[in-house]
Amino acid sequence: MxxxxxxxxxxxxxxxxxxxxxxxxxxxxxLPKRGAAALEEYARTWIELGGRAWSQHWVGALDDLRADFARVLGADLDEVALEPAVSAALVTIASSFDYTTRNKVVVADIDFPTDGHTWLALAKAGVEVEFVHSPDGATVPLELFERAVDDRTALVCTGHVYYTSGYIQDVRRLAEICHRKGAALVVDGYQSIGAIPFDVHASGVDFLVGGTLKWLMGGPGMAFLYARRDRIAGAKPTALGWWAMRDPFTFDVQHIDLAPTARRFEYGTPAVPAAYTARAGIALLEEIxxxxxxxxxxxxxxxxxxxxxxxxxxxxxxxxxxxxxxxxxxxxxxxxxxxxxxxxxxxxxxxxxxxxxxxxxxxxxxxxxxxxxxxxxxxxxxxxx
Ligand SMILES: Cc1ncc(COP(=O)(O)O)c(C=O)c1O
Incomplete structure (x- = not known):
């Protein structure tokens, strides 16, 4: 107490x-007071150091933020990537799947819109989205997912907590269902991470995305992507940027040399002020x-x-x-x-x-x-x- x-x-x-x-x-x-103080600190480093703020403060702050996310999730550091938004995180995940033999994606009709849009937008690539229908507008019984997932299903993408009903999905059992049938599970954890004690390894999910607007108390502009270790090495996302490279600072325009970690799902320069407020919010969460x-x-x-x-x-x-x-x-x-x-x-x-x-x-x-x-x-x- x-x-x-x-x-x-x-x-x-x-x-x-x-x-x-x-x-x-x-x-x-x-915005908590310590988030406001962090923003002031960010401004101070920018004002006083200009571009040198990158090497002296900002790159380190981004590394620290990856570590913060990893701690909150119970993940390892190399399983976490920074993303500008959950929507962008889902797009890079989606770009790493091969839909040749399995082209079906299962989503719940009470999921957050972007959880459906990501895959609907891939219709040209042959992706077909099947929506499972919540019987009461609040919950999605696991049997409905079980019925929908078949040998054509590439993945299920659904929320850990549904954004209008607050219902906590049993993502561990859902992961078992998906894996038994050879499908992956991509979880939108925006409404759960920071609100509900959660151990991402124990959950067995393949990918999990979330961000700092809500229960992490860190404001807009920063999100995260977790990729389970065995999902990283073989993944070749096509939605990426130079921060996804092993060493972005070689500035090699002619080759793609993906980072060996989940950083291979990153895009370009992250929003540094958002990283400062995110770190402050997570520090408060961990204190409480x-x-x-x-x-x-x-x-x-x-x-x-x-x-x-x-x-x-x-x-x-x-x-x-x-x-x-x-x-x-x-x-x-x-x-x-x-x-x-x-x-x-x-x-x-x-x-x-x-x-x-x-x-x-x-x-x-x-x-x-x-x-x-x-x-x-x-x-x-x-x-x-
Ligand atoms: C469950 C869920 N997913 C995704 C989002 C939005 O994600 P983003 O705006 O970072 O793409 C929200 C809320 O804004 C949400 O509640």
Whole structure:
């Protein structure tokens, strides 16, 4: 159990909490104070050193960030690459598969759009996407994947946590299903990494991608790619850049000499300011501990779910906190109206089609959940029966 002093200090990292009830961390966690300090440090090195900042600070910071990601995932350093976005990470992974004998890709219809777009865009290369349909808009039973994966399936690409329902997919069992049938598993872990204790080696997944906008508290512009060790040496991605080379600084334009590590999936110059804020966010996460974060998430989100059910709302998310990330979604015909009404009262939530989405983080309080429920109560009455 963290001390009350620790909890206060972690909340104080987020000045936004002085003004607002912020319940939108599954979209973007606000910048913590130490992230702002890291940005200032980045600016200082740039101002004072110009190009020498690369060798004196920035290349080292990028190496350190790869190590940070590896620690968070339980991966080895050489299994991790830096990416500008999850979308870009998926494109380079997709470019490394051969679709000659297996041209089918399986995705869930409740997955984040880019998880489908990546493979739909490969129709010209013969890729066919089969969507498994969530029976309730919130969960995807493993049997549905089991049924969809066959001897034509190259891979399954799906979320570890679904972005509108918070449902935690059992990616370990899914990996077993895929591998039994000769397919790979590519996991979008954007909504899970930093929120849920996770050991990527134990999960058995082939690839996992994620980024720093949300539970890693590091802001936009930085993402990561994990490739399981045995997936690296034979991989020949065609979507790549000079940072994917063994030694980019030989500046050899005439040959491709891929890095022997997961760096072979990288592109060009990474966003250095994003690396600074990412490192700060991950440092805060490690200080708090992902187990503590998870416990806070369960308590806060369940308080919202139970209160909303008492008021008569219909859930778009999974009811039980054990099977769900802190994402709480409530059905509403005009979710933007609810978002605006709450914002007018100082409570920041978000919407997705047909859903009001609330996502508390460790820095929120029980009292904030109760205040939010009070604000929600009259808005529920506007829902037609
Ligand atoms: C599950 C999931 N995947 C991917 C993304 C976006 O990835 P990117 O914008 O880095 O491509 C998000 C949210 O923005 C997400 O929730």
């Amino acid at each position: 963290p001390s009350a002093g620790d909890v206060r200090a972690w909340r104080a990292e987020f000045p936004i909490t002085e003004k607002y009830i912020y319940l939108n961390s599954c979209s973007l966690t606000p 501990g992902v187990d503590t974060v998870r416990e806070r998430h369960k308590v806060l989100s369940q308080r919202l779910v139970d209160g909303a059910l008492t008021q008569g709302w219909q859930l778009g998310c999974v009811r039980d906190a054990e099977r769900r990330s802190p994402i709480v979604t409530l059905r509403h015909p005009e979710p933007a109206h609810v978002v605006d009404a709450l914002r007018a009262k100082g409570c920041i939530v978000d919407s997705r089609p047909g859903l009001v989405r609330l996502s508390p983080h460790h820095f929120n309080t029980d009292a904030e959940m109760d205040a939010t429920l009070e604000l929600l109560a009259p808005l529920r009455e506007k829902v037609p029966a």
